[in-house]
Amino acid sequence: MNYNVNEKGYYGEFGGAYIPEMLYPNVEELRQNYLKVMAEPEFKKEFDQLLKDYVGRPSPLYLAKRLSEKYNTKVYLKREDLNHTGAHKVNNTIGQILMAKRLKKTRIIAETGAGQHGVATATVCALMGMKCVVYMGEIDIARQAPNVARMKMLGAEVRPALSGSKTLKDATNEAIRDWINNPVDTHYIIGSAIGPHPYPDMVTKFQSIISEEIKWQLKEKEGRENPDYVVACIGGGSNAAGTYYHFLDQKEVGIIAVEAAGKGVDSGESAATSALGQEGIIHGCKTLLMQTKDGQITEPYSISAGLDYPGVGPLHAHLYKSGRGEFYSATDDEAMLAGLELTKLEGIIPAIESSHALAIFKHKTFKPDDVVVISLSGRGDKDLDNYIKYFNL
C-alpha cells in the first residue's frame, strides 16, 4: 500500500482537484512549483532557520511520567503547544508564506475557525510585511474575540463569513471565492491538510517536521526511532498528517486518529467524519464528508472549534478506508476530562483539540512496554473560557 500522493493528486481513491475553472491557473501554478520550490536549498535553509529561531523548534518530546503511570504504558507528548502562536499551525504558515514569496504573490488570504490558523497566518504576514485577509464565520468571530483581536493587532483584516452556518466551512467557501475574485496577486494559505491537490500534500510536508523530530528525539531517549503508536486528533487533519508522515510506511508503528464525537457519534451533533461521512467532494477534494443522502454538506458539531469541520483530509480518508489507521472518536465530555487530567497530572493545559487525542486512553488500552507518542497540537490558553464554563471554575 502506498500512502504518498500520486502524480494525479490522489491518496488511493481520495484527493484530486475538483475546482472551478476560475481557480485552475492558481492551483496549477502551485502544483507545478511546490515540490521544486520546497527542494531548493535556499528555501529549505530559510524554512529551517525560521522554524528554529522564530517558532522555537525543535519542540520537546516529553516523557509524561505521571500520565504513563496512570495508564500503565509509556507516554511521550510531542509539545507542539510550545511553538510560537501556541500550536502546530505555524509550521505550515511559515512554509506557505515562503512559498507565496517564491511565487511572487503580494496578498495572503486564509480561513479560520477558532482563529488559531488565522493568528498563525496573520503572524507570518506581519513577519514578511504581506497584506493579509482572514475569513472567519460571523458566529466564530463572536465566540473567539481574543483571537480576532490578535489578528487585528498583527495587521490582518478579519472579514466575517455571512453565508450558510457562518462557521469554518463557510469561511473556507468565502476564502475560495476571494481567490476566484483575485486570481493574480493572491496566495491562499489553507490551514489544514484539505483542499484541492497539491494542498493536502504541501501542508502535510510542511507539518512533517513533527514526525521528523519525533524520530531522532525518540532515538535519543529510547534508542529506537519508531514508537509503537502515534496518536493525534483529527479535524481536517494537519497535525495528524505531520505526526504520522514519517511512520506511514513503518508497519510496526500503529497510526491512531481521534475524531470529535461531539455529544455522541449518533447524537446528530458530532464531527466524527470517518464514522458518519460518505465519499464526496468538499472544498475541492474527494474525501469522506458529512452530508445528506442528497449530497448537501451538513453542519458538524464539536466543543472544539478546531475539529468542527464536516470533512477530513484525503490522506486520512485513505488511512481509514485502507485500514492503515485506527480511528476513534471522543465526546466533548471525554475530551474535557482528559484535558483536565493532563493539567492535574503534568501541569500542562492542552487545547481542547489536543484533549481529544488524550482521550484515547478511554478507548484503547496499551501494553506496559508500549511507547505511545501523542501529538499535543496546541495549548489551552485560547480555550480557557470553555474550560471555565465547563468545569464552573
Add this chain to the structure above:
Amino acid sequence: MNRINQKMQEDKKLLSIYFTAGYPSLNDTVKIIQDLEASGIDMIEIGLPFSDPLADGPTIQNSSTAALKNGMTTNILFEQLKDIRKTVSIPLILMGYFNPMLQYGVEAFCAKCQEIGIDGLILPDLPLAVYQDEYEAIFKKHDLKNVFLITPQTSDERIKQIDDASNAFIYMVSSASVTGSKSGFGNTQETYFERIASMKLNNPQIVGFGINNADTFNQATKNAKGAIIGSAFIKHLTKNGVNTISKFVSKIR
C-alpha cells in the same frame, strides 16, 4: 441532433437564463421554464441547488439556501421535470455542483436526464481531466453535452484542450469573479472577448457573469454567440415574484 447543437446553428444571438430550481417557491420550476420559453428565451440553465456553491456570489448563494430550505432535492427536481418535454422545446441544461450528482450516482443521474429530455450539464467543479478519465463515455451514452468554463486567466493552450473536449458550446466567464459580483464590461473584457474570437474555436461561445441588461448583453454578444443571465434574473424573481418574467426578458432584447 441534440437541441443545443441545433440551437447554436440558428442565425441570431442567443439569450440564455439561469435560475435556481426551488426558488422562490419549491414548485415554481415548471412555470418559470414555461414562461421563459414563452418570453422568447433561447435556452435555460436549471440550477440544482447546493449547500456550498463555491463559484457563486451572494445572490445565488441565497437562492440556493432558500431552495434547499424549501425542500428541493435531486429527486424532487427530476419529478417536477418529468413531463417538461410535453410543453417545452428549447434546450434545457442542468447546472449544479458535482457532489449531489456523485451521491445520486453519475450513471443514474445521466440516465434520468436523458429520460426527461435534458440536453446538457454544467458542473463547474467537475474538472476537465476527471471528466475525460471517468465520465465522458457515460455523458455521451446519454447524449448529454458537457459545458466547460473558460475565464480571462485561462491559457490559450488550455482553451484549445477545452474546445477539443466540448461538443455544444463553451461557457465564457466574463471576468475573474464569482457570479453576480460585477456589472458592466471594461477594457479587460473587450481584450479578452477579442482574444477568444480571434482563436477561431470549433465551439460557439456563450458569455456569462456580469450580464444584467441590454447594454451588457449586446457587448457580450458582439463576438460571442450568446449570453447567460443568472443573478440579475434571480434578483428580479426575489423582487417581483414569478408573474412578470416576460417583462424582465423584454428589457434585455
